[in-house]
Amino acid sequence: MNWDQIKGNWTQMKGKAQQKWGKLTDDDLDIVEGKREEMIGKIQERYGIAREQAEKEVDEFSNNC
Template identity: 55%
Template structure:
């Protein structure tokens, strides 16, 4: 799945994002609104991950969502 599809289907994808990263709040998911950079920033805030770790985790999740 590519990021354009995720952004376009954000309302349906939010549930799987929340399952994967449970520390994200509903407000976080609303703020993210399908934008990858917003998701990565929130993951860094909530989990204390480095930027590289966040990019890897999001890429891994994206591949597994295909």
Template identity: 60%
Template sequence: MNMDELKGGWKQVKGRVREAWGVLTDDDVDQIEGDREQLVGLIQSRYGKTREAAEREVDEFLSRF
């Protein structure tokens, strides 16, 4: 899934984002609006992960779509 597809399909994907990263709030997910960098940053800060680990998780998640 590329960035345009992510932004275009965000309404369908955001429920799965909440399932994958339950610490993120509905407001967090709404604010991301399909922006991969914002998703990576929130995962990094909320879960205390390195940037690389957060990017890897997001890439693995997006590869399923």
């Protein structure tokens, strides 16, 4: 699924994102609103990982949706 589709279905995708990244809060996910770059930034912030790793995880998430 591409990010345009994820953004369009964000209400349903929020639950899946929270299952994958448990440290993300509801507020974090509301701020993200299905935006890829915002999601990468929040994952970096919460998990303290490099941007490249966060991008890889977000891409895997979108491929598995």
